[in-house]
Amino acid sequence: MSSSSQHNIEALLKRRYDAGFVTEVEQETVPPGLNEDVIRLISAKKNEPGFLLEWRLKAYRHWLTMEEPRWAHVRYQPIDYQAISYYAAPKQKKDRPKSLDEVDPKLLETYEKLGIPLREQEMLAGVAVDAVFDSVSVATTFKEKLAEHGIIFCSFSEAVQNHPELVEKYLGSVVPYTDNFFAALNSAVFSDGSFVYVPPGVRCPMELSTYFRINAANTGQFERTLIIADEGSYVSYLEGCTAPMRDENQLHAAVVELVALEGAEIKYSTVQNWYPGDEEGRGGIYNFVTKRGACRGRRAKISWTQVETGSAITWKYPSVILEGDESVGEFYSVALTNNCQQADTGTKMVHIGKNTRSTIISKGISAGRGQNAYRGLVRIARSAEGARNYTQCDSLLIGDRCGAHTFPYIEVRNRTAQVEHEATTSKISEDQLFYLMQRGLAAEDAVSMIVNGFCKEVFKELPMEFAVEAQKLLGVSLEGAVG
Amino acid sequence: MSAQPQTRAGAGEAFAAAFRERRGGLPGAGLAWLEGLREQALERFLAVGFPSPRDEDWRYTDVRVLARRLGVPSAGPGPVAEEAVRALAFEGLEAHRIVFVDGFLAPALCAVGPLPEGAAVGGLAEALARDPEALAPWLRLPEGADGLMALNLAFMTDGLHLRLDDGVVLDRPVHVIHLRSGAGASAHLRHVLVLGRGARATVIESVAAVSEAEAVDNQGTTVVLGEGAALDHYHVREAGPRLYHVGAAGVRQEAGSRYVSHDVTLGGRLTRSGIHVELAGEGAECVLNGLYVVGGRQQVDCHTRIEHRSAGAVSRELYKGVLDGRARGAFTGRVVVHPGAQRTDAEQANHNLLLSEDAEADSRPQLEIYADDVKCSHGSTVGELDETALFYLRSRALDEALARSLLIYAFASDVLERMALEPVRRQLERRLTERLLRPEEAEGVI
Numbered sequence: 066m067s068s069s070s071q072h073n074i075e076a077l078l079k080r081r082y083d084a085g086f087v088t089e090v091e092q093e094t095v096p097p098g099l100n101e102d103v104i105r106l107i108s109a110k111k112n113e114p115g116f117l118l119e120w121r122l123k124a125y126r127h128w129l130t131m132e133e134p135r136w137a138h139v140r141y142q143p144i145d146y147q148a149i150s151y152y153a154a155p156k157q158k159k160d161r162p163k164s165l166d167e168v169d170p171k172l173l174e175t176y177e178k179l180g181i182p183l184r185e186q187e188m189l190a191g192v193a194v195d196a197v198f199d200s201v202s203v204a205t206t207f208k209e210k211l212a213e214h215g216i217i218f219c220s221f222s223e224a225v226q227n228h229p230e231l232v233e234k235y236l237g238s239v240v241p242y243t244d245n246f247f248a249a250l251n252s253a254v255f256s257d258g259s260f261v262y263v264p265p266g267v268r269c270p271m272e273l274s275t276y277f278r279i280n281a282a283n284t285g286q287f288e289r290t291l292i293i294a295d296e297g298s299y300v301s302y303l304e305g306c307t308a309p310m311r312d313e314n315q316l317h318a319a320v321v322e323l324v325a326l327e328g329a330e331i332k333y334s335t336v337q338n339w340y341p342g343d344e345e346g347r348g349g350i351y352n353f354v355t356k357r358g359a360c361r362g363r364r365a366k367i368s369w370t371q372v373e374t375g376s377a378i379t380w381k382y383p384s385v386i387l388e389g390d391e392s393v394g395e396f397y398s399v400a401l402t403n404n405c406q407q408a409d410t411g412t413k414m415v416h417i418g419k420n421t422r423s424t425i426i427s428k429g430i431s432a433g434r435g436q437n438a439y440r441g442l443v444r445i446a447r448s449a450e451g452a453r454n455y456t457q458c459d460s461l462l463i464g465d466r467c468g469a470h471t472f473p474y475i476e477v478r479n480r481t482a483q484v485e486h487e488a489t490t491s492k493i494s495e496d497q498l499f500y501l502m503q504r505g506l507a508a509e510d511a512v513s514m515i516v517n518g519f520c521k522e523v524f525k526e527l528p529m530e531f532a533v534e535a536q537k538l539l540g541v542s543l544e545g546a547v548g
Numbered sequence: 549m550s551a552q553p554q555t556r557a558g559a560g561e562a563f564a565a566a567f568r569e570r571r572g573g574l575p576g577a578g579l580a581w582l583e584g585l586r587e588q589a590l591e592r593f594l595a596v597g598f599p600s601p602r603d604e605d606w607r608y609t610d611v612r613v614l615a616r617r618l619g620v621p622s623a624g625p626g627p628v629a630e631e632a633v634r635a636l637a638f639e640g641l642e643a644h645r646i647v648f649v650d651g652f653l654a655p656a657l658c659a660v661g662p663l664p665e666g667a668a669v670g671g672l673a674e675a676l677a678r679d680p681e682a683l684a685p686w687l688r689l690p691e692g693a694d695g696l697m698a699l700n701l702a703f704m705t706d707g708l709h710l711r712l713d714d715g716v717v718l719d720r721p722v723h724v725i726h727l728r729s730g731a732g733a734s735a736h737l738r739h740v741l742v743l744g745r746g747a748r749a750t751v752i753e754s755v756a757a758v759s760e761a762e763a764v765d766n767q768g769t770t771v772v773l774g775e776g777a778a779l780d781h782y783h784v785r786e787a788g789p790r791l792y793h794v795g796a797a798g799v800r801q802e803a804g805s806r807y808v809s810h811d812v813t814l815g816g817r818l819t820r821s822g823i824h825v826e827l828a829g830e831g832a833e834c835v836l837n838g839l840y841v842v843g844g845r846q847q848v849d850c851h852t853r854i855e856h857r858s859a860g861a862v863s864r865e866l867y868k869g870v871l872d873g874r875a876r877g878a879f880t881g882r883v884v885v886h887p888g889a890q891r892t893d894a895e896q897a898n899h900n901l902l903l904s905e906d907a908e909a910d911s912r913p914q915l916e917i918y919a920d921d922v923k924c925s926h927g928s929t930v931g932e933l934d935e936t937a938l939f940y941l942r943s944r945a946l947d948e949a950l951a952r953s954l955l956i957y958a959f960a961s962d963v964l965e966r967m968a969l970e971p972v973r974r975q976l977e978r979r980l981t982e983r984l985l986r987p988e989e990a991e992g993v994i
Contacts, residue, residue, distance in 0.1 A: 136604065138916075445930075447905075462920035466887070475911040477930040480902030484931065490917050490924040 094153040124242035124252030137409040138438040151254040217262040224260035239322040247318040248355040258288035263298040274303040290321040294329035301332040327362025339375035346405025349377025356383035360392035368395040372535040374542040384413035387421035394423040397523040402435025411441035416449035425456040431467035438470035445482040452482040460490040566620035575673035589701035608878035609849040619733025625649035626729030641971035643723035651735030666713030675709040700768040704738035712747035721750035730759025739769040743777040752782040769797035773805035786815040796822040803829030811838040822851040827861035839963040843872035856889040865896040871907035882914040896926035953984035
């Protein structure tokens, strides 16, 4: 590549993190540290029923017995769990805003800056939004309209108050608090998140969306999302994430649980753009998230689509447990690491039911000194007669100091299963670049076009608005990566 | 590193005692550097114990079944009749023959013909007695060595020593036969193969047992290839159903050298075959072919690691598995491309055929890449016989059993066809055919 085009691309890559501002709102935080009193305090603040407090305490006690896992292909300084504040909420005059008009205008401004004007969304886009600011949910739009269909879409705290029976039934049923170190921590201290219940046979008329924002310093964000799609229903859910620029690392340990009953379908899309840290790797979010869905009935379907461009470290494996016969699991992922970012992400597809199918398409892009690993498990249990899996993981390397890794685990215990895994690693070909530039495209546009082409299979799974955003995000995140 | 503490402590004590008792009689006794190495290795074993399925590298093999049977090393070879050795010869193959029984060289059974000048083919113990310093650089405890590897170094009794000076070409292959007579509990052979610049050789290693007694083999191999050297290395494992065999090979390749491995496992209760290749010099090439055809309660774990440390190196890897009965086959292949190893060309594939309800295949093809100008790919499949192909053959009036055998044969022979040594290939093809056509004679295999 010519040096001038290199220069151009570097300039493009040096673009700053647009979502890195801080909003000055009065915060209510509990002092840093973790013990049973903090958990009781969180639970009391949220006026939770007894079963939930008990569950939190059980999770905390179990967490104390666990060791932090070290097997991922990522490196980071030890986390001091006592230095984190486990609850941060924007102070509100009254208990909760009754409508958008009562939400702190500064918060609304924040979301507007992020490109999610709640009001506009309500008016035009027809996307119902639940916005989570630090630990609490500040506003949910379109609630009434959804209620007409019997759909419950609210913050987790509201669900605990209004639908405790659903929460009690499903909480921890997919990701038990004993699951792993970070899931246990989350179970003990989770503060809020989104809750969705779609009744039998209902097709959710609009996309549901949550925006997560970490604003306060020294806090961790531990949200918990629970989505239940009852028999024959359909829901498409989107989440987006941002955080201000800070020098220290912040922990984000969320848990997402999906339950799809017979014939139901859940489509879960994520555009993750947490603050990735600066070029030298200072600061940034540690995104250690447990996401798992269970197809509990026949022909249930769960589809994960993720575009991971942010975070200093991304460490997560959105998974599907295919229990029901003929159920389907899908995983489409684009993960980009630039500068000093690290990602160890992938999926687990556990085939238990007969004739279950899963598809995994993973695209990893490494630039700068980024390290990008795909780690995935495909397990075919003895009972999974006729199971089928297809996996493709491709890696694109931009620059000679980055790394791209592929660690699939394939475990097959039924001979009628067909499992295929393919992976390739390559760099952007000089020929392709030359061809595009010779047609008059600037180097950065050419690179961007090639990268977008590389990710096309995943982007086409995203809902329209997100696909556009994801493409833009990719362009921004790739700044300075080619050379 | 989480072998059960009791097992570890118990086994540790027994091995430490055996070490104190035997050390004076082990080859190279009295050599300070070697005694130091053996002690260091024993300490390592006592510290880490046996690997367990909680160690990533041993996830699919529970070594505890092997560890339970791994008694202290045998003190000397048991009796083996010459017919047993002759039965293992490859028809039509003129080769130098080296035979080890229970971990010791059996000179009466060996047959080494005239060698070109600058070539040494023989036992390691003998070589240590003759010129120990020449071996010093190649006998080391690798960093991060697991308990079995450490145990091998602590107790090594003998092994193949092959040394070719620069430019020496060994026309006749070396056929190494590892036999277990049933005497003694564990055998710890250490092989050292050092080829100078442009040297060439072919080595075939056969693993078999003449008795039905339970036995454990714990072998280690060091291969060093100088610039432009070439080694074709065959492993053929046909032991009975009670042999537990662990082998770990470390291969270091200088520029332009070529290492070709054919790793075939047909027998044995548990087989672990580890190959760790370092492509240290520019343009080095390694080819790893593997085939495991197992049934009954057999277990095979093929574990390979190829490190591209310099530019322009090529690696090709193809492992195929046929699993019947309650067999379990595991493949782990990691290709690491280090920073600066530009123009690396790496291909890796693992394909498995499951023939029964209870068989299991585990596959971990892995890429770890730190350079950008590379061409790397890997693929893995697991499935059963293709119904349409079966139907086609049946429509041509082949009965079901024959049609199945034919398809399995086609799947497996793909790996055998890559063997350059005709007599070995033919014999293995014959062995495979027999097994497919007369399954009842194959001890529940296939």
